Amino acid sequence: MRIYKVGGAVRDRLLGKPVTDIDWVVVGATTEEMLAKGFRPVGADFPVFLHPKSGEEYALARTERKSGRGYGGFTFHASPEVTLEEDLIRRDLTINAMAEDDQQNLTDPYHGQRDLEARLLRHVSPAFAEDPLRVLRVARFAARYAALGFTVAPETLELMRQLSESGELEALTPERSWKEISRALMEDQPQVFVEVLRACGALKVLMPEVDALFGVPQPPAHHPEIDTGAHTLGVLQQTAIHKQPLTVRWACLLHDVGKGLTPEEEWPRHIAHEFKGLKLIKAVNERFKVPRDCQELAVLVGEYHTHGHRAFELKPSTLLELLQSFDVYRRPQRFEEFIAACEMDARGRKGLEERSYPQADYLRGAATAARSVAVQPLLEKGFKGPELGEAIKRERLKALKAYKEAASA
Incomplete structure (x- = not known):
C-alpha cells in the first residue's frame, strides 16, 4: 500500500x-x-x-x-x-x-509542473472530452488563477468547444452545474469564468440570456463601455473587488438580461428592460435550481435596480412601495444586498469604477425612516386589522416625506 x-x-x-x-x-x-x-x-x-x-x-x-x-x-x-x-x-x-x-x-x-510555470490550463488526455462538467471546471480555474496570468491552452479550448457543440452540456444536472457556477462566481475574477464559457460556446448553451447581451449597445452617456455584455463583466468584476456575497454576484450577473430582448431598431435605448427581464431571470433560476435567497434577490434586483439609481428622484409613495417590495421591516439584509447590487451596477461602467454612489446612504436612510414608525401608538388609538395596516402605511409615508424634505434641504 x-x-x-x-x-x-x-x-x-x-x-x-x-x-x-x-x-x-x-x-x-x-x-x-x-x-x-x-x-x-x-x-x-x-x-x-x-x-x-x-x-x-x-x-x-x-x-x-x-x-x-x-x-x-x-x-x-x-x-x-x-x-x-x-x-x-x-x-x-x-x-x-x-x-x-x-x-x-x-x-x-x-508535465503539470511545466504547465504551472507556463501558466497554462491544459487537459491531460483526450478523455477530458468525455465529461461535460469539465467545461465549467476549467472556466472556474481560469477565474481563480487569472490574476497569476493563467490562460486556457488553445487545444483545451477547442475540446471545450467540441463539448459545447455536442449536446453533452444539456446532460449536466442542475445541481452539478450550480455547484460549479456558484463556486466560480466566488472566485477573485468571476468575469473570466463568463469570458471562457463564451469563448468555447458554452455560455449560449447554458445561459443564452447572458450570452445574448454581447454586441447589444447602450447609451454611451450612461455607459461609456457601450456593450451590455462588457458592462455585465465589469459589474461582476466589481462584486469580487468589493467582496460581495454569492446572492449579490448572482443578481449582478442577471440584472440586465432584459436588454437582450430589445429590438435592434430601438437600440441603444432599452425601455422597460427591467420588466422584460423578469421572465428570463426566473427561467435561469429554475434551470439551475438556484437556492431561494439567490433567486429572490436576482428577481428583485432585475425589477428595481433602476429605482436604486434614481433614488433621489423617487416620490415618497414610490419609495414606500420599493421598501414594501423588499419587506425591509422583517428582512433588512435583503435590502442591504439590493443596495450593494445597485452600487456594483453603477461602478461596473468603464472609467466610473471609483465614482461614489450616494444613493446607497439615501436608501438606507429611507429604510430607517420607514422602520422608525411605532405601531403601539396606533394600537392604542384603536386601529386593528386592515385599518391598522392602512394607518401604518400612512405614518410610514409621512415619515418618508419628512425624510425626503430633510435630505433635499
Missing part, C-alpha cells in the same frame, strides 16, 4: 498558495485492507474512505471509462493493480494530475 497526496494540494503548494483541502490516493490496496485499518467508506460509486482520525478523504486508485451521457455516465474500476499514472491520467488538467509522497517527491507524468 502506497499513499500519495494528489490534485489541488500539490498544485497550490507548488504555486505558493495556501493549501486547504487535501485529497489522497491509495495505490496497491483493497477495500478490505482499508476497512481493516479503520477507514470508513463514503463513496457510493467508487471506493472513497474517510481517515479514522483526520477525516480526510482517501480514494483507491481507479480507472474509468465512458458508459453513458453526462457527468454520471462512467464505469469505474478500482483494484490493487491500478497504477498511480493510470489514476492520474483520468484527471482533468495537467496541473491537477500531480502527486507527492510523504517526502514531497513529485510524480508528474503529464
Whole structure:
C-alpha cells in the first residue's frame, strides 16, 4: 500500500498558495485492507474512505471509462493493480494530475509542473472530452488563477468547444452545474469564468440570456463601455473587488438580461428592460435550481435596480412601495444586498469604477425612516386589522416625506 497526496494540494503548494483541502490516493490496496485499518467508506460509486482520525478523504486508485451521457455516465474500476499514472491520467488538467509522497517527491507524468510555470490550463488526455462538467471546471480555474496570468491552452479550448457543440452540456444536472457556477462566481475574477464559457460556446448553451447581451449597445452617456455584455463583466468584476456575497454576484450577473430582448431598431435605448427581464431571470433560476435567497434577490434586483439609481428622484409613495417590495421591516439584509447590487451596477461602467454612489446612504436612510414608525401608538388609538395596516402605511409615508424634505434641504 502506497499513499500519495494528489490534485489541488500539490498544485497550490507548488504555486505558493495556501493549501486547504487535501485529497489522497491509495495505490496497491483493497477495500478490505482499508476497512481493516479503520477507514470508513463514503463513496457510493467508487471506493472513497474517510481517515479514522483526520477525516480526510482517501480514494483507491481507479480507472474509468465512458458508459453513458453526462457527468454520471462512467464505469469505474478500482483494484490493487491500478497504477498511480493510470489514476492520474483520468484527471482533468495537467496541473491537477500531480502527486507527492510523504517526502514531497513529485510524480508528474503529464508535465503539470511545466504547465504551472507556463501558466497554462491544459487537459491531460483526450478523455477530458468525455465529461461535460469539465467545461465549467476549467472556466472556474481560469477565474481563480487569472490574476497569476493563467490562460486556457488553445487545444483545451477547442475540446471545450467540441463539448459545447455536442449536446453533452444539456446532460449536466442542475445541481452539478450550480455547484460549479456558484463556486466560480466566488472566485477573485468571476468575469473570466463568463469570458471562457463564451469563448468555447458554452455560455449560449447554458445561459443564452447572458450570452445574448454581447454586441447589444447602450447609451454611451450612461455607459461609456457601450456593450451590455462588457458592462455585465465589469459589474461582476466589481462584486469580487468589493467582496460581495454569492446572492449579490448572482443578481449582478442577471440584472440586465432584459436588454437582450430589445429590438435592434430601438437600440441603444432599452425601455422597460427591467420588466422584460423578469421572465428570463426566473427561467435561469429554475434551470439551475438556484437556492431561494439567490433567486429572490436576482428577481428583485432585475425589477428595481433602476429605482436604486434614481433614488433621489423617487416620490415618497414610490419609495414606500420599493421598501414594501423588499419587506425591509422583517428582512433588512435583503435590502442591504439590493443596495450593494445597485452600487456594483453603477461602478461596473468603464472609467466610473471609483465614482461614489450616494444613493446607497439615501436608501438606507429611507429604510430607517420607514422602520422608525411605532405601531403601539396606533394600537392604542384603536386601529386593528386592515385599518391598522392602512394607518401604518400612512405614518410610514409621512415619515418618508419628512425624510425626503430633510435630505433635499
